[in-house]
Amino acid sequence: MASGHHEKHCPSCASRRPSRPSIAAFSAAGSLAICGATPSSTPPKTEHPNLPVSEARPIHCRASAPSSIGVNRTTPFALSAVDSPEFETKAAQNRALGNTTATPLQPVRLNILTLGGNVVVQSVFASSDHVLAVKEAVNTAKRWPIWQQCLTFQGDMLEDTSTLGELNLPMEGATLEIVMKQGLSVEVIALAKQVLQDGENAISFISSNDISQVRQMIRPPSLCVVSCLAVLQLCAGTLESIDVNQNGSPRNPDWAAVKKMLSKPNFLKQLKQIPSAIEQGTLKVERIKACRKVVQDGHLCPVAVAKDSLTCCGLTRWIFSMSLYYDNVKQIMEQAGLGDGVTFSELTSQPVAR
Numbered sequence: 139m140a141s142g143h144h145e146k147h148c149p150s151c152a153s154r155r156p157s158r159p160s161i162a163a164f165s166a167a168g169s170l171a172i173c174g175a176t177p178s179s180t181p182p183k184t185e186h187p188n189l190p191v192s193e194a195r196p197i198h199c200r201a202s203a204p205s206s207i208g209v210n211r212t213t214p215f216a217l218s219a220v221d222s223p224e225f226e227t228k229a230a231q232n233r234a235l236g237n238t239t240a241t242p243l244q245p246v247r248l249n250i251l252t253l254g255g256n257v258v259v260q261s262v263f264a265s266s267d268h269v270l271a272v273k274e275a276v277n278t279a280k281r282w283p284i285w286q287q288c289l290t291f292q293g294d295m296l297e298d299t300s301t302l303g304e305l306n307l308p309m310e311g312a313t314l315e316i317v318m319k320q321g322l323s324v325e326v327i328a329l330a331k332q333v334l335q336d337g338e339n340a341i342s343f344i345s346s347n348d349i350s351q352v353r354q355m356i357r358p359p360s361l362c363v364v365s366c367l368a369v370l371q372l373c374a375g376t377l378e379s380i381d382v383n384q385n386g387s388p389r390n391p392d393w394a395a396v397k398k399m400l401s402k403p404n405f406l407k408q409l410k411q412i413p414s415a416i417e418q419g420t421l422k423v424e425r426i427k428a429c430r431k432v433v434q435d436g437h438l439c440p441v442a443v444a445k446d447s448l449t450c451c452g453l454t455r456w457i458f459s460m461s462l463y464y465d466n467v468k469q470i471m472e473q474a475g476l477g478d479g480v481t482f483s484e485l486t487s488q489p490v491a492r
Contacts, residue, residue: 246302247311250276250289258316265303269296276316286319330466334413337459340452344406348449353400358393359446364436365454366396369409372429372457373399375422376415377408386422409456416464417482426464429457 250259250272259279263272273287289296291305291314305312352362374380374388379402381389388395399405415421432438440458444451467482 246307249313253315267302269300270298288317290315333463337456340455344449344452349400352449353397361443362447362450364438365450368429368432368457
């Protein structure tokens with residue numbers, strides 16, 4: 139009887155397997171697009187006798203993984219092919235000792251298949267590697283985004299932070315099946331990009347001389363002060379010209395701090411860093427809230443601001459666009475079911491697997 143089959147049906151072995159969330163919950167919600175047809179519990183042994191070993195191999199774990207995972211650890215056996223002398227020697231030694239499952243730092247051969255039985259990756263991993271390393275190997279081989287991949291073993295969905303050794307995989311080889319989350323529509327991402335473009339257009343006509351004129355105002359109109367203070371709150375922690383407290387808020391939210399912010403020759407260029415900070419998740423929600431509070435308390439309106447200063451009107455329109463872009467990015471990430479480990483830039487940098 140195959141080791142995987144034995145462990146699945148034997149109560150004593152099943153009790154030693156770590157519990158994992160069932161993939162049925164994902165399928166019931168309709169959030170997964172199944173790649174292929176009827177699941178195959180074992181890798182095909184005769185249908186593909188001459189399949190080449192994939193050149194994909196595990197790489198470093200992502201920096202977003204918890205430190206306890208061993209972020210910078212590489213796979214000891216990543217460069218070994220499935221029929222390498224190192225693998226066969228280890229396998230022979232363990233057969234002689236009666237071992238049937240892989241133990242930490244020992245190689246294990248993995249076959250990654252779609253539910254229809256199509257081979258995605260065949261490679262050798264160490265039992266100490268994490269499931270995330272397997273997803274990275276799939277990404278290297280197929281360019282399928284990591285955030286879309288869900289790996290399962292015997293019907294159970296695997297956590298990225300689990301090591302292969304915790305899964306009680308058979309040392310001689312195991313089959314993991316892959317299903318893909320539904321990708322975001324092109325229209326949704328295009329809408330967010332349009333909001334970003336509106337923000338860039340709002341300040342495209344502003345020159346350094348325009349900013350200098352605002353900074354030299356002795357008695358600036360109240361709405362101009364409000365718009366500049368909103369920019370100050372939004373950009374605190376991103377623009378180096380803004381002095382901040384330990385919590386990231388502006389140290390002195392007043393006109394003097396605004397004048398210092400506007401005095402930098404590259405002020406307009408620095409504003410273009412804000413969308414990237416939103417996409418990378420480095421712009422804190424506190425900055426958005428503080429900016430919106432200034433806008434709300436000051437009853438800021440682009441049309442009204444334009445009566446006092448077209449430059450401040452452009453800054454006001456930019457503020458509104460950045461605030462909306464933040465909401466769009468957040469909504470897209472939530473709809474994709476992504477956590478803090480994946481950024482909007484990564485989400486949109488690779489083509490979605492269909």
